[in-house]
Amino acid sequence: MARIDTKIKRKIRNRKKLKDVNINKLRISVSKSLKNLSAQIIDDKKNKTLVSASSIEKEIKSKKTKKIDKSSLIAEILAKRAKEKNINNVYFDRGAYKYHGRIKLFAETLRKNGLKF
Secondary structure (H helix, E strand, O other): OOOHHHHHHHHHHHHHHHHHHOOOOOEEEEEEOOOOOOEEEOOOOOOOOEEEOOOOOOOHOOOOOOOHHHHHHHHHHHHHHHHHHHOEEEEEEEEOOOOOOOOHHHHHHHOOOOEEO
């Protein structure tokens, strides 16, 4: 129970700091489980998801790849979909997850593909 509380506290703390600093940008929210990773670009003013990508989609799920390779593949797809909607400036909300491993690779791949944060 204590572990869940610390994760929730970290999530709230990170999100509060990010919302104070980044007023006019869209938010990239990442969620991961043991097998899957999903991300979405959210407009907090309208409370709408503009673009999303997940490892559950058919085109990604059909490829038999490692989890770390899936995270870079999802980042490429999300960046491509964001460019189609003319989204360039965002801020990265890692939630309760630490910035290493799959989350770090995901963020670096987004930067390589043209998103600025």
